[in-house]
Amino acid sequence: MNDSAQAQALSGIRIIDVTQIGAGPYATSMLGDFGADVIKVEPPEGDQIRYVDELYGPGNSAYFYGLNRSKRGIVLDLKKDGAQRVLGRLVAGADVVLVSLRPEAARSIHLDYESLKAVNPQVVYCSITAFGEDGPLAALPGMDILAQARGGMMGITGEPDGPPIKVGAPIADWTVSYLACWGIVMALMWRLQTGKGQHVAVNLLDGMVAMNPNYTAPYFKSGIPVRPQGGGHPQIVPYQIFEVSDGYMVVACLTEKFWQRLTTVIGTEYAEDERFRTNPRRLVNREALDAKLKPLFKTRTKTDWAQVLAAAGVPFSPVNRFEEIFEDPQVVHNKMLLELDDPVHGTIKTVNNPLTLMGTPAQPSRYPPRLGEHTEEVLREIGLSEDDIAELRQEEAIEVGAVASPRSSLRREPPSAS
Helix, strand or coil: CCCHHHHHHCCCCCCECCCCCCCHHHHHHHHHHHCCCEEEEECCCCCCCCCCCCCCCCCCHHHHHHCCCEEEEECCCCCCHHHHHHHHHHHHHEEEEEECCCHHHHEEEEEEEEHHHCCEEEEEEEECCCCCCCCCCCCCCHHHHHHHHHHHHCCHHCEEEEEEEECCCCHHHHHHHHCCCCCCHHHHHHHHHCCEEEEEEEEEHHHCCCCHHHHHHHHHCCCCCCCCCCCCCCCCCEEEEEEEEEEEEECCCHHHHHHHHHHHHHHEEEEHHHCCCCCCHHHCCCCHHHHHHHHHHCCCCCCHHHHHHHCCCEEEEEECCCCHHCCCCHHCCCCCCEEECCCCCCCEEEECCCCCCCCCCCCCCCCCCCCCCHHHHHHHHHHCCCHHHHHHHCCCEEECCCCCCCCCCCCCCCCCCC
């Protein structure tokens, strides 16, 4: 791996991150991993997610630490005139600004696109909202679980006869994190070609609706809505979870080729049975096929099934509980557990960046900042004098936290698989 900062894909890009909670902070963290200089702007009370737990002490939740690496942190009270002047200087020298406020709230503190465009016409402005920039819900508060509900994700998740179930991860948040990164990079490419900035708008609701292209087109053709299938798939059989003698595993016959391979393991009579010969027929006869396969899979262990299915070329996977994820041999090989050295807490472990650029790899570089840790450092960089900083402190427009520490060291070697 090339350790030079100049080798990173986003070196020289400055991002002002005025987001809180999940989607925005995770997006800027991933961009910071690729060399962008991310400056996280927090209000005096800090990002609200700092207080979800106290695993690293009050105001330093592990939730926050999982989402806010590779950035510096400053505190600005944007209700104060002095802080607004600082924000203007930051935006003037920035390439990207991210904001995660309801549109009216953003306008009230001059964080809307039109206000910032007046300061820097070339800025790429990314707004993250719950439901959209306008419309009947734009003024309402929103969050992941509401988007999962309204966007239909909960309505297709769960057991066939059970209540709607929220996806375990905050998938609406993280979907928007990736959409924001994608939109920002495309807008930067457009600016490179034209010199023009633009407004990138993403929202949790649209992200959830867009997760269902494979269900939407069939619904409008057939008129038959998708319903929850538990660990199965509404369009493909067998493509589901099976209980085995010592746990659970997934068998996924995405194509007829894989079904034919499975029948060489479970018995050629399945291939010869007209009810199961094609996927459309297996869909109609799902219950009959399940009645045969479910007791069959319970007769062997995960290891036994893994051996015979792998030998036959059938796609399968054990169902990993959370504590098993980072012991999985492929996850270990992929180095998806990241270890950052924090000067106070020692090693902080979190997920690594999932995007691999072979020539300009991600290089997570900073532990998550303490509240206001880099305020003075950043203000000096944008040309403020010691007297200016003292005046801002007297006005309580800024807050200075812990003294900024040198760039943290990074240990990318994962633990051995058990």
